[in-house]
Amino acid sequence: MALSLRQKNDAPRSRYIVGFILSAVAVALCPISMWLIDSEVIAGGDTRWLTATLTLGIGALVLYLVIQFKARFADPLILPLVLALNSIGLAMIYRIDLTTSAQAGASQVMWTGVAMAAAAIVLLFLKDHRALRRVTYISLAVSLFLLLLPLIPGLGLEINGARIWISIAGRTFQPGEIAKITLAIFFAGYLSTHRDLILLAGKRVGPFRLPRFKDLAPMFIAWLLSIGVLVFQRDLGSAILFFGLFMAMIFLATGQVTWLVLGFLFVAAGGFLAYNFISHVYYRISSWVHAFDPDVYNQVVGGSGQIVQGVFGLASGGLFGRGWGNGRPDLVSYSNSDMIIASLGEELGLIGLGALLMMYMLLVSRGFRASLGVRDAFGKLLAAGLSAVMVVQLFVVIGGVTRLIPLTGLTTPFMSAGGSSLLANWVIVALLIAISHSARAPQLVDTFEPEESSDTIDLDSYENDGATSVISRITDHNNADHQGGAVRE
Numbered sequence: 001m002a003l004s005l006r007q008k009n010d011a012p013r014s015r016y017i018v019g020f021i022l023s024a025v026a027v028a029l030c031p032i033s034m035w036l037i038d039s040e041v042i043a044g045g046d047t048r049w050l051t052a053t054l055t056l057g058i059g060a061l062v063l064y065l066v067i068q069f070k071a072r073f074a075d076p077l078i079l080p081l082v083l084a085l086n087s088i089g090l091a092m093i094y095r096i097d098l099t100t101s102a103q104a105g106a107s108q109v110m111w112t113g114v115a116m117a118a119a120a121i122v123l124l125f126l127k128d129h130r131a132l133r134r135v136t137y138i139s140l141a142v143s144l145f146l147l148l149l150p151l152i153p154g155l156g157l158e159i160n161g162a163r164i165w166i167s168i169a170g171r172t173f174q175p176g177e178i179a180k181i182t183l184a185i186f187f188a189g190y191l192s193t194h195r196d197l198i199l200l201a202g203k204r205v206g207p208f209r210l211p212r213f214k215d216l217a218p219m220f221i222a223w224l225l226s227i228g229v230l231v232f233q234r235d236l237g238s239a240i241l242f243f244g245l246f247m248a249m250i251f252l253a254t255g256q257v258t259w260l261v262l263g264f265l266f267v268a269a270g271g272f273l274a275y276n277f278i279s280h281v282y283y284r285i286s287s288w289v290h291a292f293d294p295d296v297y298n299q300v301v302g303g304s305g306q307i308v309q310g311v312f313g314l315a316s317g318g319l320f321g322r323g324w325g326n327g328r329p330d331l332v333s334y335s336n337s338d339m340i341i342a343s344l345g346e347e348l349g350l351i352g353l354g355a356l357l358m359m360y361m362l363l364v365s366r367g368f369r370a371s372l373g374v375r376d377a378f379g380k381l382l383a384a385g386l387s388a389v390m391v392v393q394l395f396v397v398i399g400g401v402t403r404l405i406p407l408t409g410l411t412t413p414f415m416s417a418g419g420s421s422l423l424a425n426w427v428i429v430a431l432l433i434a435i436s437h438s439a440r441a442p443q444l445v446d447t448f449e450p451e452e453s454s455d456t457i458d459l460d461s462y463e464n465d466g467a468t469s470v471i472s473r474i475t476d477h478n479n480a481d482h483q484g485g486a487v488r489e
Contacts, residue, residue: 016068019079023083030090063119066124074437078366085414086415093105122427129431132185136188136189139185142182143225146178147175149175164233227239236409245385247259249384287299292304306339317347367384370436389428390413
């Protein structure tokens with residue numbers, strides 16, 4: 001028996017140099033875009049471009065060094081992709097600040113630095129992502145606590161009818177953004193432990209196997225959690241996001257369409273009740289269906305003016321866009337947060353917006369690749385769940401802006417103004433980097449090397465045995481003389 005080093009997907013050092021160069025280019029997108037937006041303002045002494053560039057540059061350098069020391073086998077493309085998205089988001093928020101009363105640029109730059117520092121801390125102290133499995137049920141408790149915080153009198157804050165923020169020292173924060181991470185950890189831990197019971201237990205009816213009632217408990221928890229957010233916090237977007245996260249993870253864990261059918265039944269039941277008994281949901285759906293009705297357009301509460309102006313903005317952008325600084329984001333309310341996709345589409349056009357979506361697709365694909373490469377079930381589900389939550393969030397945001405589905409008010413990851421969203425998504429990136437490091441790192445494995453001795457195994461004697469029998473006999477033989485098994489670096 002000998003130990004040999006097996007390296008999975010071990011890229012040459014040149015790839016990580018390329019990753020560093022791509023990160024530098026991604027950071028440079030911020031000042032270049034700001035210069036293209038309004039060069040006269042910058043030439044006149046505006047230093048906001050310098051603050052944003054330094055924050056991104058220093059943060060990127062720190063993260064790159066941390067990755068080299070703590071996760072040097074991580075996917076080298078994740079960091080440059082996120083930096084590029086964050087850079088363009090900062091540039092667009094800066095552009096909107098120039099023509100509207102919103103002044104979110106300075107706050108967004110500050111939160112960018114905080115979020116990148118949080119990602120570095122996660123990578124420094126999370127030695128092994130499997131340690132998170134030990135806090136499966138603690139993560140559920142933390143999720144419930146975070147979602148209850150906005151309901152506490154004096155702490156919670158209601159904005160535009162939704163009570164999803166808390167106010168501390170004059171600054172607002174959305175605990176639900178962190179809750180999506182803790183919920184992903186809980187679902188990954190629970191499903192990786194109970195997957196076999198969910199798959200095999202229960203009665204079979206025709207081609208389907210119905211799960212036992214107690215195995216439905218997580219779905220009931222997720223459904224009740226989503227309904228609770230919808231009823232008490234009046235936030236349709238977060239409710240869809242949380243339930244969509246669970247549906248994606250349970251499908252990835254089991255591969256059974258039955259769970260998707262049950263999930264859609266739960267959604268249909270919840271949606272019917274919400275539409276008929278919750279005014280906030282009623283207005284959202286009404287403004288979606290009757291967006292171009294003059295009465296609905298001019299409606300003070302729940303009107304469709306924001307949606308219609310966003311659609312016209314996208315249409316005016318055409319194929320190539322109107323160019324940086326030539327759009328009219330001032331005509332769309334919340335153009336730097338909920339509707340930033342419409343603002344980008346107007347100035348960058350369909351091609352520019354398609355390029356941004358391509359970067360998101362690449363980022364999500366790297367997350368799923370890490371999920372496929374890592375060995376433990378918990379890591380697989382966690383990486384897949386964190387990647388899926390970005391997909392669900394993007395679908396809800398872009399679907400709302402383009403009127404494919406009702407507008408919900410979710411933020412676009414890494415681009416929309418909002419510190420809590422930026423912080424949560426950078427932490428998600430740190431977790432994906434850590435998991436991709438585990439998936440791609442060299443591994444020490446046992447290799448069987450028969451020697452010419454009296455106790456050498458004659459493999460020919462097992463040629464008629466099954467594979468399981470051969471492996472078990474070799475293992476039994478080795479365990480008699482050697483200690484240990486596969487060792488991971």
